[in-house]
Amino acid sequence: MGSSPYAEAADSMPTPSTAAGREGLAALLERPGQAVIALDFDGTLAEIVPDPEQARAHERAVPALAALAPKVASVAVITGRPAGVAVRYGGFSGVTGLDRLVVLGHYGAERWDAVTGTVRAPAPDPGVAAVRAELPGFLDGIGAWQGTWIEEKGRAVAVHTRRAEDPQAAFDALREPLAELASRHGLIVEPGRMVLELRPPGVDKGVALSEYVREVGAGSVLYAGDDLGDLAAYGAVEKLRSDGVPGLLLCSGDEVPELADRADLVLSGPAQLADFLAALARRV
Helix, strand or coil, X not given: CCCCCCCCCCCCCCCCCCHHHHHHHHHXXXXXXXXXEEECXXXXXXXXXXXXXXXXXXXXXXXXXXXXXXXXXXXXXXCCCCHHHHHHHHCCCCCCCCCCCEEXXXXXXXXXXXXXXXXXXXXXXHHHHHHHHHHHHHHHHCCCXXXXXXXXXXXXXXXXXXXXXXXXXXXXXXXXXXXXXXXXXCCEEEEXXXXXXXXXXXXXXXXXXXXXXXXXXXXXXXXXXXXXXXXXXXXXXXXXXXXXXXXXXXXXXCCCHHHHCCCCEEEXXXXXXXXXXXXXXXXX
């Protein structure tokens, strides 16, 4: 089970609570040029905010990544957002030090490379367009329109309940109906913190991370996330460990016990994660 780090001096780092995590951190520090640093965006590099369109990377996150990236094999942001949106909200484009940054959007279905400044993506799934058209009437028909709202995500569509009178009750009430709607159109539902995302199957952060680690030929991997969608990436790191590739699992915040309990180190949120990355950059 992960544990929260204690307050430490600016140039020191909290110690992972697990042997596997300590091994992962040691491998990263000893051979940084072989390490992949992979991070979620919302809740990890950026604070969770009521309106996702207002989310921005923490003010210390990009400088920390820019200091760390030239010293490691690669830095990748893996997010459920469209890749281009994550780049804009993160402020990643044109940053000195992030010349080789990769953003894997829509759980890996899209890819933005800083080297080219372009996004590569397959054709959109027609099921998303069908759900997008049906969703407003569907929510109204089941009496769930009050307090919920729809976020357009390009290759996915999400229903948020954070503004409802009882966000958790609204979330729980919507899970089964939205799963049925998604299934009718060949989609799946990805739950998050007061959000249910309807998206195509076959891609997740675990698949995206595993494929990217193989592409880079990484000798170690760090992954940081905060929500249920990051469990697949945690599973990928655990599989890599069993195959002999050391890994370190960070959790940003402790609102999702399913993630925090599997983490090697639980940080208080994006601010402390940014400070951890900055300290890591100084150490390597």
